[in-house]
Amino acid sequence: MIKARNLTKTFNDHRVVNDISFELAEGQTMVFLGTSGCGKTTTLRMLNQLINPSSGSVYINGNDIREQVPEQLRRSMGYVLQHNSLFPHYSVLENIAVVPQLLKWDKRLIRNRAIELMEKLHLPEKLLSAYPRQLSGGEAQRVNIARALVAKPPILLMDEPFSALDTITRLAIRQEFAALDELKDKTIVMVTHDVQEAFEMANIICLMDKGRIIQQGKPADLLFHPTHDFVRDFLSDSFLQLALTVTHLEAVWPYLTAAVSTHSVQINLSVNATIAKAFNAVKDKNNWDAVIAITNGTERKTTDWAGLLQAYAQYKKKRL
Amino acid sequence: MIESQSLWAFIASLWQKLLEQTLQHLGLTFMALIIAIAVGLPLGIFITKQKKWATPILGIAGILQTIPSIALLGFLIPLLGIGAKPAITALFLYALLPIIRNTYTGITIVDAEIKEAAKGLGMTSVQILTKIELPLAVPVILAGIRTAAIINVGVATLAAYIAAGGLGEYIFGGIALNNTNMILAGALPAALLALLLDGFFYLLQKIQITKRSIYSIVSGAIMVIALVSFQNIHSAEGLLAGFEPEFMGRQDGYLGLKSVYNFKMRTVVIGDAVMYGALNEHKLDVIGGYSTDGRLKAFGLRTLKDDKHIFPPYYAAPLVRTSKLKSYLELNTVLNLLAGKINDSVMTELNYKADFLKQSPERVAKDFLLQQGLWKEPQPTTAGSFVIGSKIFTEQYILAQLYAMLVAGYTHLKPEMKTGLGGTKICYDALRNGNIDMYPEYTGTGLLVILNPTQSVLNRLNGNRDSVYRYVEENFRKTQQLTWLKPIGFNNTYALMMREKDAARLNITTISQLNKVN
Numbered sequence: 001m002i003k004a005r006n007l008t009k010t011f012n013d014h015r016v017v018n019d020i021s022f023e024l025a026e027g028q029t030m031v032f033l034g035t036s037g038c039g040k041t042t043t044l045r046m047l048n049q050l051i052n053p054s055s056g057s058v059y060i061n062g063n064d065i066r067e068q069v070p071e072q073l074r075r076s077m078g079y080v081l082q083h084n085s086l087f088p089h090y091s092v093l094e095n096i097a098v099v100p101q102l103l104k105w106d107k108r109l110i111r112n113r114a115i116e117l118m119e120k121l122h123l124p125e126k127l128l129s130a131y132p133r134q135l136s137g138g139e140a141q142r143v144n145i146a147r148a149l150v151a152k153p154p155i156l157l158m159d160e161p162f163s164a165l166d167t168i169t170r171l172a173i174r175q176e177f178a179a180l181d182e183l184k185d186k187t188i189v190m191v192t193h194d195v196q197e198a199f200e201m202a203n204i205i206c207l208m209d210k211g212r213i214i215q216q217g218k219p220a221d222l223l224f225h226p227t228h229d230f231v232r233d234f235l236s237d238s239f240l241q242l243a244l245t246v247t248h249l250e251a252v253w254p255y256l257t258a259a260v261s262t263h264s265v266q267i268n269l270s271v272n273a274t275i276a277k278a279f280n281a282v283k284d285k286n287n288w289d290a291v292i293a294i295t296n297g298t299e300r301k302t303t304d305w306a307g308l309l310q311a312y313a314q315y316k317k318k319r320l
Numbered sequence: 321m322i323e324s325q326s327l328w329a330f331i332a333s334l335w336q337k338l339l340e341q342t343l344q345h346l347g348l349t350f351m352a353l354i355i356a357i358a359v360g361l362p363l364g365i366f367i368t369k370q371k372k373w374a375t376p377i378l379g380i381a382g383i384l385q386t387i388p389s390i391a392l393l394g395f396l397i398p399l400l401g402i403g404a405k406p407a408i409t410a411l412f413l414y415a416l417l418p419i420i421r422n423t424y425t426g427i428t429i430v431d432a433e434i435k436e437a438a439k440g441l442g443m444t445s446v447q448i449l450t451k452i453e454l455p456l457a458v459p460v461i462l463a464g465i466r467t468a469a470i471i472n473v474g475v476a477t478l479a480a481y482i483a484a485g486g487l488g489e490y491i492f493g494g495i496a497l498n499n500t501n502m503i504l505a506g507a508l509p510a511a512l513l514a515l516l517l518d519g520f521f522y523l524l525q526k527i528q529i530t531k532r533s534i535y536s537i538v539s540g541a542i543m544v545i546a547l548v549s550f551q552n553i554h555s556a557e558g559l560l561a562g563f564e565p566e567f568m569g570r571q572d573g574y575l576g577l578k579s580v581y582n583f584k585m586r587t588v589v590i591g592d593a594v595m596y597g598a599l600n601e602h603k604l605d606v607i608g609g610y611s612t613d614g615r616l617k618a619f620g621l622r623t624l625k626d627d628k629h630i631f632p633p634y635y636a637a638p639l640v641r642t643s644k645l646k647s648y649l650e651l652n653t654v655l656n657l658l659a660g661k662i663n664d665s666v667m668t669e670l671n672y673k674a675d676f677l678k679q680s681p682e683r684v685a686k687d688f689l690l691q692q693g694l695w696k697e698p699q700p701t702t703a704g705s706f707v708i709g710s711k712i713f714t715e716q717y718i719l720a721q722l723y724a725m726l727v728a729g730y731t732h733l734k735p736e737m738k739t740g741l742g743g744t745k746i747c748y749d750a751l752r753n754g755n756i757d758m759y760p761e762y763t764g765t766g767l768l769v770i771l772n773p774t775q776s777v778l779n780r781l782n783g784n785r786d787s788v789y790r791y792v793e794e795n796f797r798k799t800q801q802l803t804w805l806k807p808i809g810f811n812n813t814y815a816l817m818m819r820e821k822d823a824a825r826l827n828i829t830t831i832s833q834l835n836k837v838n
Contacts, residue, residue: 050440075442085437089455089529098441131530147441157440 001026001187002047002155007056009042016042018211019056024204026154029188031202033195039211040191044157047189048074060155075102078148078156082164085144086132092143093128099151110150117146120180138169142176149182156183158190162197174200195238199223199245200276207231220246245276247312249294255311256294256301265290278308330501331508338490342509345486348404348479349472349513350545352411356468357545360416361461364423365449374424381417389414389475393482394594402562402590402598407476407484414475415468422464426457455534459525462541466521473514477506481591483562483598487513489589496566498745498769520544559837561816562590562604566743572768573608573814576630581835592713596621605818606834612664612715612812614671622823623815627830631814633785634762635807636715638723639796642803644757648703652805654730655758657694658722659806667715667810674714681714685721696729703732709747709756710739715812719760744769751802762812766792766804785811 002024009017017039024030032040045051047058049070058065065073086095093114100110118125121142132140141161148156162170174197177183192198198205199219206216207230215227223242226232235242250271267281267290282290282305293302303311331338367374387395389410396406430453438452454461480488490506493499524541527533567573568589577583585606590598596615598604609616611623638655645651662670670688673679689695706727710716717739724735738756741747744765750756767773767781767788781787793804816831828834 048440050436071442071444073442074440079437079440081433081437081440084431085433087434087438087452089534090531094531098438098443102442102447 001028001061002030002189003059003062004043004047005057005059007043007046007053007058009039009046009051010054015211017046017053020206020208020211020213021056022204022206022213022216024187024189026187027185028203029190029201030204030206031198032189032191032206032208033193033198033202034208035193038208040206040208041159043208044159044189044191048077048079048157050074071102075099075151076153076155078151078153080144080148080156080158080161082160084140084164086135086140086147088132090132091128092130092132092135095132095143096128096147096150098147103151105151113150114146117150117182120182121146122176137165138173141165141169141173145177152182154185154187156186156188158188160192161190163192163194195235196241196245199242207234218246241276244279244312245274247275247315249273249275249278250296252308252311252315253294253296253301255314256303256307257311266293267291268293268295270294271296275308275312279305327501327504331505334490334505338487338505338509341485341487341489341506342513344484345473345476345479345510345513348407348411348476348484348486349469349517351404352408352415352472352476353465353469354545355408355412356415356419357465359412360419360464361423363416364420364461365427365454367420367424368427368453378417378421378424381420384413385417387413389478390481393478397482397594397597401601401603402483402594403588403603404479404484406482407479407486411472411475411479414471418464418467418471419461420464422460422467423457426460426464427453429460430456455529455531458529458534458537462521462525462537465541466518466525469517469521470514473510473517477510480565480589482594483588483590483604485589489565489568492565492591492743493569493589495745496564496743496769497569498748499569502569559585559605560603561585561587561606561608562595562598563587563608564592564595565589567608567814570768570814572631572764577816577831580628580630581831583831583835585835599817599819602819605822607817608814609817610713610715610812611815612667612671612810614668614673614675614714616817617668617672618676620820621817622820622829623817624823624828624834625830626813626815627832629783632764632767632781632783633788633811634764634813635785635789635809635811636719636760636762637789637807638758638805639751639761639766640758640803640805641751641754642797642801644706645803648706648731648733650731651706651727651733654726655723656806657726657730658808660809661692662809664810667812670718671714674718681717681721684718685725689722689725694726698725698728699730699732701728701732701734704734705736706731706733706758707736707738707756709741709750709759710737711744711747711759712740712742716760719808723758723760752800760808761804763788763792763804763807764813766796771795 004020004022007017007020008015020043022030032043034040042051046053049065093111096114096117097110100113114128115125118128123139123142127135127139135143162174165173178201190201202219204216205219205222206213207222208214209230215222215231222231223235223246226235248271249269252275253271265285265287267278267285269278269281269292271294278292282288282292288305291302291304292308293300363377367377392410392413393406396409400406400409434452435448438448443451476486477488477491479486480492487506487510490502494502494506524537527537563574569575574587595604595607596609596613596619599607599621600619615621616623640655670684673684674681686695708720708723710720720737720739724737727733727735738750741750747759748770751759771792781791789804789807796802796804816834818828826837828837
């Protein structure tokens with residue numbers, strides 16, 4: 001769906017982005033991860049022609065984007081920035097309506113679509129007439145996402161969409177976002193400096209440093225098969241957490257011993273969930289005795305957090 | 321002195337004229353403002369898009385701002401003549417900088433993230449400008465317009481100097497005539513206007529900018545501005561007279577013309593510095609000028625005979641602080657050296673040399689003293705200073721130079737010059753307060769502007785040269801501690817003047833005849 005070939009961007013003789021190539025299939029999420037100044041935002045902005053590459057090309061569905069009128073191209077891609085990018089003199093509805101109006105949608109249709117999105121993003125409908133300065137950070141960012149999604153673009157570009165939020169709000173919105181049905185089949189390119197965020201959301205991570213992609217691949221590949229010391233060092237700080245994030249219950253399924261007795265608090269998960277998600281669920285219940293029930297097709301196993309950790313240890317031992 | 325009227329009674333008696341002037345004032349201000357917005361806003365937008373032009377354009381607008389307003393009006397007269405056109409042009413030039421600068425700043429400080437988002441959502445650059453940048457810049461732009469409006473209300477008072485009307489007519493008339501009520505009658509409405517405009521734009525600025533309110537704010541502002549802009553357009557036929565503010569308010573001036581001659585000609589108020597030029601360039605047909613002015617000769621003007629005697633004699637003489645004369649006894653003799661030496665034609669000749677041959681007043685003065693055998697090299701100064709003042713026209717500059725040279729040559733005092741004081745009241749107050757020690761004054765002015773005697777006294781004096789001098793000399797000595805020295809000789813009276821050609825064609829030699837032609 002999106003293909004970039006040998007992208008290079010030079011500002012004042014400084015190569016901000018240095019000869020990078022990547023490819024992304026429809027429905028996948030690619031995350032550019034790196035410290036500030038590594039060139040990840042510049043890369044993102046070359047995808048919707050906010051920045052023109054010094055050399056190299058971007059193809060969308062096989063067509064060079066330079067053949068398209070930039071404004072037309074941008075209207076076909078959702079774009080989410082940090083939350084203070086809402087237009088302060090526009091109400092929430094007017095903010096959401098920006099792209100549909102540019103596309104000359106019918107007024108009524110715009111309003112209905114806005115109401116639909118407000119509901120999906122857990123925003124009260126009465127906020128439609130509010131102004132950005134009256135919103136909390138979390139609300140503003142939800143509106144921001146609604147503004148990007150309203151015209152149902154097949155591609156969504158996100159530049160540090162959650163980083164201006166406090167930790168608790170950030171986690172909540174991220175989870176809501178991941179669960180959003182609007183995102184099914186969307187091709188998403190996201191930029192972040194938050195390792196945990198990248199691992200939770202990405203199908204493919206491009207870890208960047210000094211304008212180059214150091215390694216690109218599935219999160220688990222980066223974690224368990226780093227190709228450079230840089231990648232290993234970059235991820236080492238939160239290794240365990242990341243490992244649990246990329247390991248699905250399916251992987252530890254054979255090592256789970258069905259043992260735990262019933263308890264009043266029970267968590268139901270499928271084997272597609274990650275271990276990290278199971279732990280988060282326990283944390284959310286705020287009860288460390290909670291029972292975790294996992295279904296795998298017709299089979300069902302119960303365990304608790306300690307049992308899960310044991311199974312992971314055995315899985316890990318077998319793999320090495 | 322007659323202080324019979326209170327300020328409010330004075331204003332009440334003039335309210336119609338005041339209202340007209342206030343509207344004129346607003347008209348000038350707003351007309352200039354509209355043009356400045358029409359030019360400044362696009363320029364401001366332009367330099368946000370072409371940054372390399374920002375410095376030169378803001379620089380030029382800034383330089384225009386620093387030109388003194390009187391000087392700017394002076395530059396514009398040869399180009400645009402007199403009246404509303406040069407006044408509006410000057411106001412427009414002053415209003416440019418705040419409008420360009422605030423448009424530029426307002427757009428520049430719009431959050432980069434917001435512009436980025438607008439672009440990223442697919443807005444074209446025109447849409448970003450009109451939907452995002454300009455609306456968000458409105459409060460800052462309004463602040464610029466507010467500044468410009470207030471500058472303009474202030475500067476527009478000077479429009480009175482070039483026959484564009486406005487509240488300056490009373491302000492300058494009042495200053496010239498030593499009439500505080502008159503000054504306030506112009507100054508209070510001007511100040512009030514400034515405050516009202518300030519408040520109006522302040523309220524506009526306070527309105528929260530939203531997509532909807534933006535249109536009402538902008539259209540509201542434009543409506544109000546447009547409503548008052550077109551107050552100033554009047555056209556009329558026939559001869560046009562131009563009188564300076566002081567003349568307008570004097571009994572031996574416009575008031576006398578009206579009451580004694582029943583003068584009905586269309587009249588504008590104009591500064592005396594530009595009055596002669598305007599007559600010469602056919603912008604005016606009649607002016608009230610000074611009978612010894614050098615430009616009479618230069619421009620070929622005819623003075624009309626004052627056949628009903630409303631202009632009393634104006635014999636020039638040094639007016640000196642009595643205390644100074646007592647401390648330096650030799651001063652009396654020295655300052656009287658010129659007495660009787662300069663008659664009307666000599667004074668006109670001296671003025672002509674300065675005004676038309678562009679010789680400096682110093683050179684004119686020195687040449688005259690050399691020719692009269694009165695010139696002496698300056699002596700070493702050991703006895704303190706002697707401050708000589710003058711009003712703001714050529715003759716006074718020359719006289720002040722003459723006295724300075726005499727004081728330097730004949731005494732050990734150090735002459736200091738404070739020339740170009742704008743009118744009788746300023747000179748007189750400066751003399752009374754000891755800021756200056758002497759200035760050349762005219763007996764008629766001393767009589768009518770400062771002493772302001774009753775009609776019966778005036779009748780008794782009957783415009784006689786010697787009796788007026790005696791009356792003035794005695795009264796100043798007794799009540800003001802100021803001394804009139806001997807008259808210099810010439811009589812610089814007010815006179816109505818026309819272009820010689822026109823006067824000949826219309827066969828006019830007296831004011832009564834002029835009044836009939838009109």
